[in-house]
Amino acid sequence: MFLILLVVVLIGQSYCQDPVPFSTINYLYVEPGCTSCAAKTYPTIKQALELVTPYSTIILKDGTFQGDLNTNIEITTPYVRIRSVNGKTKSIIDCQNVSYFIKVVNAQELSLSGVSVENCVGNKGGAIQIKNSFVTFSNVAFNNNKATNGAAIYSHNSMVKIANCAFTGNKVWHDGAAIYSYLSNVNIQGDASSFSGNNDLNPVPLGKDILCKNSTITIDSQVPFTTASFQCLEGCDSSYSNKAICQNNFYKAASSATCGNGLCEPNESCLTCPNECSCHIGGLILEKFEDGCSIEAFSTTSPTTPCVSKKNSTLPSPRLENFMGGMKNIVVRMFGYINVETSQDVPFTFQGGHFGLSFKINAQQQFFFNQATRFNETKVVYLTDRHSHFVEIILFSNNPDGSQRSFNLLPFVDNNIRLFYSNLICGDGISNINEKSDLNSLGQPNKFYCPYDSKYPTFNNIIKCGDGICNENPNSCFKDCYQEMT
Known part of the structure; x- marks a missing residue:
């Protein structure tokens, strides 16, 4: 009996543990094309990334980084910094209109600073695609990149900070000539931030630098954004003190919509109408x-x-x-x-x-x-x-x-x-009260009915x-x- 009571006390309780110590930063260097490389110096970015651990810093020396070993990269390691020695005019990533630069997936605290990223192409994100991650860009120039959506940056379900970055001459076939934000939080800051010559390649070009969909985008007051353009779709929450940036017809229609009709309208989401949207x-x-x-x-x-x-x-x-x-x-x-x-x-x-x-x-x-x-x-x-x-x-x-x-x-x-x-996702292992009945509150067939999750x-x-x-x-x-x- 004593043994059973002891197990009951120990299992299910919480307790304190010593704080996690901060890790030592690991520095790696990349000198493009080097053959007799110095210690911890590598000829390509991919070779350096193969050796990164959390809390690593990759330092790019002067030069142009081209080819498959410097582009078409996926990063999942947390707490990685990539920066240049002498700034964005000296360290240039050139995708040569062949591929994207990096995809960041499930990574915490990636930062990229002091480089130029140009001539990159992709579907979602010509230069950078971000998914389920936290990424910071500072003093980066995005030049002449192309994509279906998000010519420079495509962000999905991520947190993105952009400080003193220049977006110039980027082109998109659909939306987001510079930035496409979906289910993300984006903060743009710095008086050196700029948007210039970014265009849609549609037959009827919209000229929208940023597309915001189910996202929160904050543009600090010092950012010179008054001549740039912004496209607001459903669920966009934007802030810029110098002018109203969500003024298109879709956004106005969205602001008057209400929940309660049993349908998930295009301008609603699970954050605003949780009983109707999954x-x-x-x-x-x-x-x-x-x-x-x-x-x-x-x-x-x-x-x-x-x-x-x-x-x-x-x-x-x-x-x-x-x-x-x-x-x-x-x-x-x-x-x-x-x-x-x-x-x-x-x-x-x-x-x-x-x-x-x-x-x-x-x-x-x-x-x-x-x-x-x-x-x-x-x-x-x-x-x-x-x-x-x-x-x-x-x-x-x-x-x-x-x-x-x-x-x-x-x-x-x-x-x-x-x-x-x-x-309201059937099979997610979470039983929602609105999944329990085959009829909804209006007496209509319930599209969220899910016997599987009832257990x-x-x-x-x-x-x-x-x-x-x-x-x-x-x-x-x-x-x-x-x-x-x-």
């Missing part, structure tokens, strides 16, 4: 609230003053920097799902500053601390493989200096563990014995926690 997204959802929201509202299932949701946006990488400057008493929530292939202890490592944090799994609080100047904390939680788990990270801060606010959830040690958000628990913010989720004290609910106990 989606599966890598990363988390970032939820902002109306003024007056307090962290105390998340400490109970029936708060006296609940927080009112203001806006949801995708967050491919659970990272925030320079966040909401000039505002006090902010509260934001990140939420989504996580699953594991085998039941195991999973470490969650939080780094940042000037935030307090509440961390929940399946509505059960696992970790909490008040606002701290700096934090680097790891919490280990046991997760079962029986079902996906609902993750919530609530951040709060009363420091008005947004440049000091930062947050990062580090990548998991197990590369097979990923955060995601899924809504999984339905998540809510109330901890209840018998719902199939072990978020109670295991001793108090054998029905939900029998596998954890045995």
Whole structure:
């Protein structure tokens, strides 16, 4: 009997672990065409990338980088920097109208700086394609690149920062002569940023430098964007103080649309109409609230003053920097799902500053601390493989200096563990209440009806014995926690 009780106490609980130490930076150099290369110097970018580890920096020496060993590259390694020695006029990537430069897939914190990328071609992204990643560009010149969509940059479900970059003479056959953003967060900053001569090759050219679809695009006030053009499609949230940039007819029609007719209209998404639109997204959802929201509202299932949701946006990488400057008493929530292939202890490592944090799994609080100047904390939680788990990270801060606010959830040690958000997708292993009936609320056939997912628990913010989720004290609910106990 004593042994059984001991197992019950140990399994399912969370505990603290020592913070993850920062890794030593690995420097590699690329000198185009070198034959008797110096130590840690390679003749091509691909050869250097084959040896990178997380927290590596590749330094490009002066010259032109051409050919298949310098282009047509896929990067998945996290925390990699590629930069030049002497700037973008000295280090030039020339795709010679043969291929794209790089695809960035499932990579955290790739940065590219001080280079020119030109004469690249591709389908999605002539020069750069980004998917499920966090990428920073600084002092990069994108010249004369071509693509079906996104002649210079194509971003899907990613976070992209662009600082002091020039987009010149790029051409696209469909949309996004410079940038195509889909389900992404894009921030453009720097008074040296420029958009010039980027065009569509359609019979009726639109001349749109940036296409925004189901994305959040912020252009800082110092960016000289007044002569550039911007195309807004459904779900576009844009900000530029110097002029209104979403003025096309499609956007105006979208702003008047409402949910509730049982259909997912072209200008709606799972972020705005979750009962009518389906989606599966890598990363988390970032939820902002109306003024007056307090962290105390998340400490109970029936708060006296609940927080009112203001806006949801995708967050491919659970990272925030320079966040909401000039505002006090902010509260934001990140939420989504996580699953594991085998039941195991999973470490969650939080780094940042000037935030307090509440961390929940399946509505059960696992970790909490008040606002701290700096934090680097790891919490280990046991997760079962029986079902996906609902993750919530609530951040709060009363420091008005947004440049000091930062947050990062580090990548998991197990590369097979990923955060995601899924809504009304049959077979995703998440039982949604709107998937349970073969008829919808209007009495019509329910296109989301999914008997397959009915075997999984339905998540809510109330901890209840018998719902199939072990978020109670295991001793108090054998029905939900029998596998954890045995």
